[in-house]
Amino acid sequence: MEDRTYVADAEPGDEVTIAGWVHETRDLGGIAFLILRDRSGKIQVKFEKDEMDDHIVETGLGVHRESVLSITGRVEEEERAPTGVEVIPDGIEVISEADTELPLDPSGKVDAELSTRLDNRTLDLRKPGVKAIFEIRSEVQRAVRETFRGLDCTEINTPKIVATGTEGGTELFPITYFGREAFMNQSPQLFKQLMAGSGLERVFEVGPIFRAEEHNTPRHLNEATSIDFEATFIDQHEAMDVAEAIVVSAYDAVDQNCQTALEALGLVDEFTVPEGDFPRLTYEECIERVNATGELDEPLVWGDDLSTEAERALGDDVGGHYFVTDWPSEIKPFYIQDYDDDPELSKGFDLNHPRMELVSGGQREHRHEPLIEGFEQQGLPPADFEYYTKMFKYGMPPHAGWGMGAERLVTTMLDLDNVREATLFPRDRQRLSP
Numbered sequence: 001m002e003d004r005t006y007v008a009d010a011e012p013g014d015e016v017t018i019a020g021w022v023h024e025t026r027d028l029g030g031i032a033f034l035i036l037r038d039r040s041g042k043i044q045v046k047f048e049k050d051e052m053d054d055h056i057v058e059t060g061l062g063v064h065r066e067s068v069l070s071i072t073g074r075v076e077e078e079e080r081a082p083t084g085v086e087v088i089p090d091g092i093e094v095i096s097e098a099d100t101e102l103p104l105d106p107s108g109k110v111d112a113e114l115s116t117r118l119d120n121r122t123l124d125l126r127k128p129g130v131k132a133i134f135e136i137r138s139e140v141q142r143a144v145r146e147t148f149r150g151l152d153c154t155e156i157n158t159p160k161i162v163a164t165g166t167e168g169g170t171e172l173f174p175i176t177y178f179g180r181e182a183f184m185n186q187s188p189q190l191f192k193q194l195m196a197g198s199g200l201e202r203v204f205e206v207g208p209i210f211r212a213e214e215h216n217t218p219r220h221l222n223e224a225t226s227i228d229f230e231a232t233f234i235d236q237h238e239a240m241d242v243a244e245a246i247v248v249s250a251y252d253a254v255d256q257n258c259q260t261a262l263e264a265l266g267l268v269d270e271f272t273v274p275e276g277d278f279p280r281l282t283y284e285e286c287i288e289r290v291n292a293t294g295e296l297d298e299p300l301v302w303g304d305d306l307s308t309e310a311e312r313a314l315g316d317d318v319g320g321h322y323f324v325t326d327w328p329s330e331i332k333p334f335y336i337q338d339y340d341d342d343p344e345l346s347k348g349f350d351l352n353h354p355r356m357e358l359v360s361g362g363q364r365e366h367r368h369e370p371l372i373e374g375f376e377q378q379g380l381p382p383a384d385f386e387y388y389t390k391m392f393k394y395g396m397p398p399h400a401g402w403g404m405g406a407e408r409l410v411t412t413m414l415d416l417d418n419v420r421e422a423t424l425f426p427r428d429r430q431r432l433s434p
Contacts, residue, residue, distance in 0.1 A: 001070070008040035012077040012085055018043065019070040019095070021126065022063055023107065034060050035082070036069060037126075044078070044086040045071055052089075059092045066098040066106060066126070114418060121425060121434060132261035133422055136254050137410045141206055143253030144227055147246055148204040153229070156203045158191035160184060160210070164384045173212045173222075184210035187403060189335065190388045192230040193364055197396045202231040206406070216429055217308075218418040219356050221407060223427035229361075230401030236347045236363040239400035240280065240323055243351050243359050246404065247321065248276050251413060265414060278351070280323040290314050303328050308356075315354025324350045327362075334374035337365040351404070353412040361402025368392040 005016040020038030034045040047057050063069065073089040103119070104112040106126035117124040125131050145155065162185045165172045173184040188205050195203045209226045229242055251273040254262070262268045281289070286306065291299040295313035300306075306314070306324070314322075325348075329338045332348040339345045348362035365371045371392055375382040382389055410422040420426040425434055 004070075006040040007036065007038050007043035007083075010043060010075045010085055010087065012075050014075045015073075016075055016087065017070060017072045018087065020068070021106075022065050022067045022069060022098075024065060025061055027061060032057070032061055033086075036071060036087075041083065043083055044081040045073070045089055046078075046086045047089070056089055056092050059094060060089065063094055064098050064100050066102060066123070067094060068096040068098075069093065070095055114420060118420060118426060118431065119434070128264040129266075130421075132258075132264040133410065133414060133416070134424065135261045136258050136414065137406070137422060139253050139258050140250045140410055140413070141406065143250050144206065144246055145204075146253075147249040148229070151202065151242060151245070153202040153204045153231070154200045156188075156192065156195050156200070156205050157207065158185070158188040158195075158205060160208060171212045173210050186211055187226065188228050189333075189403070190385070192228055192401065193335070193399060194388065194391055196230040196232050196399045196401070197366075197391060201233070204229050209403075214429060218420075219308075219408065219411070221419060221423060221426055221428055224419075224423075225406035227404040227406050227409070228401065229403075230364075230399060232397040232399040234400050235398070236325070236349055236361070236400050239361050239363070239402055240325075240349055240351070243361065243402050243404065244276055244278050244321075247351070247358070247409070248274055250409060254413065267414065270415075274321055278321045278323055279318060280325055280349075281318075282326040283324055283328065284326070286314055286324050289317055293317055303330060305331060306350075306357075311352060311356060312354075315352060318354065321351065321353055321358075324352065332362065334378045334380060335364050335371070336362040337370075347400075349402075351402070353408075355412050356408055358408050358412065359402045359404045361400065363398070363400040366392065366396045366398050368396075 001017065001019055003017050004019050007018050010016050010018065018036060020036045023035040023037040023042055026033045030049055032047040035042050036045055045060065047060055049057050070093040071087060071089050072091040073087045075085050075087055077084065078086040102123065104116055104123055106123050108127045108129065161177060161182050163182060165183055165186050171186060175182050175184060187209050192203055192205060205228045207226065208223055210223055212222065213220060255271060255273050259268065262271050287300045290296065290310045290313050293313045296309055300310060327346050327348045329344055329346040332346045336346045336348040339347065346362065350357050351359035365374060371389060372382050407419040407422045411419045416422055
């Protein structure tokens with residue numbers, strides 16, 4: 001509609017055509033009101049029944065909530081209206097009429113279960129608070145890309161259909177690929193390493209990853225969006241610097257550019273940008289701090305992964321974002337480099353929000369022979385990964401990087417209960433549609 005005016009731009013004295021959804025109607029007898037909603041906000045439309053064409057009144061008041069209307073008329077100042085202005089209609093067109101029974105209430109006055117909301121995501125996003133989550137997610141991804149480019153990184157797109165998994169044959173979704181078995185990729189890990197070593201040197205990607213884990217938790221998905229970084233001639237400490245910069249820049253962009261969305265979520269006064277300088281705790285220090293809290297039924301011992309309960313106890317103790325460094329080699333994947341003077345210790349790290357892990361990364365093993373040994377130690381046949389390993393014979397520089405869960409970043413940023421709230425159409429064990 002070329003002549004359409006967004007309701008937020010309607011000014012007193014304007015002759016406008018507005019279009020959107022019927023949010024609600026109020027019939028007070030001789031006068032009635034319709035609230036029309038579009039992406040920019042809501043506006044009041046006033047019907048003075050004795051002074052208007054009956055067809056306009058009947059059309060405006062005869063449609064059900066969430067029907068789509070186009071309304072022409074003049075804008076008048078009205079301090080009692082929700083936005084200080086109202087439209088006096090001289091024409092109404094019903095573009096699309098909604099059913100009388102809606103599966104959920106888009107006004108948000110009546111709560112709906114998450115499963116119902118996900119089954120009816122189009123209606124769900126008509127609620128300002130839900131729409132705000134995805135406006136913020138969009139801003140996060142814009143800021144992430146801008147920050148990477150400011151760090152002289154090249155954006156890449158790696159395959160999502162692969163012959164072998166990033167970490168072997170576990171947690172893979174098999175597919176049939178022209179009569180051959182293939183898999184949905186778990187991570188761009190191997191490809192982004194190859195691209196960093198190609199001469200691009202500093203690369204990033206924002207794209208889907210697939211994990212066939214049979215979990216059913218508020219923080220796991222089987223299809224997720226991964227924010228990935230890889231760069232040559234840096235170590236794990238510099239990679240952590242970049243991860244921290246990405247998190248802080250995402251929060252700062254939301255703080256600067258999403259105040260209306262934060263208001264819709266009731267977070268304007270609570271939202272704070274992390275100051276940076278996240279604590280960097282060794283794995284051993286984390287084990288000691290978790291055990292000292294007394295929150296776990298069984299104390300952690302060297303070699304244990306950090307359980308959900310352990311991460312929660314440690315997050316409460318630290319009180320903000322923090323890194324876990326120097327993990328035991330046996331816990332981390334084959335491509336993470338070990339310390340030469342202590343091969344039981346790796347140069348891997350995680351970045352955690354107090355609620356959950358956000359990032360896994362580390363310095364990579366760039367030497368061919370130790371890389372092959374890492375495959376063998378973890379029971380993976382190096383021959384299956386020859387496309388990857390052979391490139392390490394041709395001059396692979398030292399490099400480091402990480403992967404960050406976009407849904408987890410938004411979920412923790414907005415204190416959501418479930419990563420599915422930050423995902424348009426989640427894929428998990430139960431949900432394949434819509």
